[in-house]
Amino acid sequence: MNYQIKILATITIGVISLHGFSQEILDGTIKGKVIDKSTKQVVPFAAVTIKETQSGVITDSTGRFTISKVNEGVYQLAASCIGYQEKIINEVHVVRKKTNYIEIEIEPSPHSLNEVTVNAYKYENSPLNPVSIYGFSREEISRNPGAQGDIFRAIGMLPGVSSSGGQYSAIAVRGQGVRDNIYIVDDIPVTEVGHLEGNGSFNDPNGGRFSIFAPRVIDNAQFQGGGISAQYGRRSSSFLGLGIKEGNKEDFTIDGQLDLLGLTINYDGPSYIHKNTSLFVSARYQNFRELIKLINLKGSGLPVYADFIFKSTTQFGTKNKLSVIAVVSPDSYLRNIDDVKQVTEIQNASINHATSQKYIFGLHLRTLTGKNNYLRNVLYYTKSKTDVFGHRFFGSAFGFYRSSPNFQQPVQICSVKKSAMIKQTAAGKHEALDHAPGRKAVLLLLWLFV
Numbered sequence: 001m002n003y004q005i006k007i008l009a010t011i012t013i014g015v016i017s018l019h020g021f022s023q024e025i026l027d028g029t030i031k032g033k034v035i036d037k038s039t040k041q042v043v044p045f046a047a048v049t050i051k052e053t054q055s056g057v058i059t060d061s062t063g064r065f066t067i068s069k070v071n072e073g074v075y076q077l078a079a080s081c082i083g084y085q086e087k088i089i090n091e092v093h094v095v096r097k098k099t100n101y102i103e104i105e106i107e108p109s110p111h112s113l114n115e116v117t118v119n120a121y122k123y124e125n126s127p128l129n130p131v132s133i134y135g136f137s138r139e140e141i142s143r144n145p146g147a148q149g150d151i152f153r154a155i156g157m158l159p160g161v162s163s164s165g166g167q168y169s170a171i172a173v174r175g176q177g178v179r180d181n182i183y184i185v186d187d188i189p190v191t192e193v194g195h196l197e198g199n200g201s202f203n204d205p206n207g208g209r210f211s212i213f214a215p216r217v218i219d220n221a222q223f224q225g226g227g228i229s230a231q232y233g234r235r236s237s238s239f240l241g242l243g244i245k246e247g248n249k250e251d252f253t254i255d256g257q258l259d260l261l262g263l264t265i266n267y268d269g270p271s272y273i274h275k276n277t278s279l280f281v282s283a284r285y286q287n288f289r290e291l292i293k294l295i296n297l298k299g300s301g302l303p304v305y306a307d308f309i310f311k312s313t314t315q316f317g318t319k320n321k322l323s324v325i326a327v328v329s330p331d332s333y334l335r336n337i338d339d340v341k342q343v344t345e346i347q348n349a350s351i352n353h354a355t356s357q358k359y360i361f362g363l364h365l366r367t368l369t370g371k372n373n374y375l376r377n378v379l380y381y382t383k384s385k386t387d388v389f390g391h392r393f394f395g396s397a398f399g400f401y402r403s404s405p406n407f408q409q410p411v412q413i414c415s416v417k418k419s420a421m422i423k424q425t426a427a428g429k430h431e432a433l434d435h436a437p438g439r440k441a442v443l444l445l446l447w448l449f450v
Contacts, residue, residue, distance in 0.1 A: 028094035030067040030102065031250055034059050034079050037105035040366065040374045046081035046106070051088070062318075072096045079104045091139035099250035134158055136221040138245065149215025151242065152193070155223050161238075169194050170207020173225055173238040178207040180237035182228065186244055186311075186325050188362040188380040191395070195305040195331040197356070197386075212307050212329040212358060214264050214284040219245035244325060246313045247271075247278030260294070262286040277314040282307075299343035301335030301352065319368040327360035356386040369404075377402045 034046045042063025049056030050067065052075050059065045072094055080086040087106045094100060136154060141147065147154040155171055156163030162172045170178040170193075183190050194208015224239040245268070252269025264284040271277040285306045292300060307329040314322045332355045340349050362380040369375050383396040 027069045028072055028096055029099040029250075030070055030077070030092065030094060031099050032065055032102040032104060033063045034065065034081070034104045034106060035063060036084075037107045039372050040368060041371060043081055043084070043106060046079055046084070048104070049078045049080075051076035051078055070094045077102070077104070079106055081106065083109055085109050090137065091143075095253070098253065099248075101248045101250045103246075134223045134225075136223070138216060138219045141218060141221065142216055150211045151213065151218050151221050151240075152211050155221075155240070158223065158225070160225055168207050168209055169211040171238070171240075176237035182237075182239045184239070184241045185327075185360065186242070186323065186362060186364055187376060187378045188325065188360060188364075188382070189397070189399070190360055190382055192358045192382075192384040195307075195329065195356075196303050196333055209303075210286075210305060212327065213242070213244075213309070214266075214282050214307060216266065217244060217280075217282050217309055219243050244309065244311045245280050246311065246323075247280040249276075249278045260291050261288060271312065274314060276316070277312055280309075280311045282309040284308075299335075299339045299341075301333055301339050303331070303333045305329070305331035321366045323362075323364040323366075325360065325362040325364065327358070329358040331356050352388070354386065354388045356384070358385075359383040373404060375402060375404050 030050075032048070034043045034048065035041060036043055042059075044059055044061045044063055046059045046063070046065075047056055048059065048065045048067065050070065052073075053070075055067065056078075057065050057067055075092045075094060077089040077092045078086055079089075084106045085108070087104055089102065089104060092100065092102065134155075136144075136151065141151050141154050142149050144154040144157070147156075150169055152169045152171055153163060155161055160174050163170065168178075171181060172178050173181065179191075183193050185193075192208075193212055194210065195212060196209040197207060220243040222239075222241045226238070228239045247267075248269050250270070252267065254265070254267050256263065256265035262285045264282070266283075267279060267281040269279065271279045283306075287302075287304045289302055291297075292302070307327065310324075310326040312324045316322065333352060335350070335352045337351060340351060343349070360380070360382050362378065365377040367375045367377070377400075379400045381396070381398045383394070385394040386392065
């Protein structure tokens with residue numbers, strides 16, 4: 001009898017231990033911080049709730065929250081506070097024995113009422129924004145039908161936006177050209193955002209075939225199809241602001257994709273060098289050789305492109321956050337005499353060898369200066385270089401500016417731009433053909449603090 005009791009007790013303890021072990025494996029954690037979108041200040045005592053389970057917590061005095069023992073899965077996360085609109089974050093992934101860190105930005109309510117009815121709105125759009133502004137989250141870009149994680153193809157579905165039938169990763173808005181758009185990446189102005197831009201010149205009417213941003217690199221996007229502020233220059237078409245994802249401060253994740261075209265790999269997590277520094281690194285290489293063989297597309301030439309994206313984010317105390325951004329995007333297209341011999345149409349007998357490199361480097365320092373204000377300092381350098389049979393096109397820009405929500409326009413401290421076209425002569429020397437577009441413009445303004 002004692003022997004049977006011992007066996008039963010052992011089995012019971014084993015089952016309980018196994019249940020506890022499996023429960024521990026299936027659990028994950030959601031950590032984060034709730035901040036005011038307009039002032040970047042923390043929002044204390046806000047409610048953060050998981051919609052599917054109705055479980056949640058209240059943020060502490062520093063705006064931080066932790067939701068523990070969450071089963072592995074995908075959830076909707078809602079953040080709300082008195083005086084603010086409810087913000088819903090779709091598709092928050094919880095991975096077993098991992099911590100997902102997320103910062104939630106909530107906006108003040110447009111009106112103060114005794115009773116408020118909150119209605120959900122699609123594509124991260126806020127009632128405070130003009131009707132021509134659309135917002136996209138990382139998950140919305142990823143799951144957009146036909147976009148394949150490409151932000152430019154996702155925007156192509158909006159009213160008044162054309163993307164050449166999805167063939168190009170470029171947008172034309174309200175009948176304007178693809179060069180009439182304003183692109184801002186983490187507050188850095190850029191002009192070249194596509195791979196394989198056709199004829200290799202700066203005036204390709206269709207733009208690039210593929211975005212320089214791999215899928216799930218862009219964390220948020222804001223598109224404005226009209227009414228652009230004068231601070232962005234003389235572009236007349238649209239504005240697109242892109243934010244590269246910040247690394248997870250708590251846990252690391254390595255994911256990737258291997259397919260017929262090539263390889264994509266991402267690292268998202270702490271730096272393990274500085275405790276307050278997180279990293280997001282993405283590398284992608286795409287080669288169309290095997291695909292061309294598979295579909296027997298003879299004589300089309302060989303396109304190859306790659307991109308490397310690095311972003312580190314460091315928190316200095318409670319008021320300063322420094323981001324370092326680097327984007328390197330080379331591509332090439334080769335169509336030689338062997339390719340031409342495989343086609344029968346005389347109209348398709350051109351030989352082409354084009355290479356291109358695009359570089360974006362930037363420092364972004366955000367400083368909280370008061371309860372209702374913050375200051376941004378942005379230092380950047382961008383460069384693009386294209387070589388088509390010895391004809392070289394290049395453009396570069398260096399700039400620094402600072403801005404504050406208290407001012408309607410960023411104050412541009414310094415901006416230097418240069419571009420030119422260079423032809424390689426038979427003697428191997430490089431001859432400048434056109435310096436008119438290569439004039440330097442240096443603008444120096446002094447900002448007097450009041």
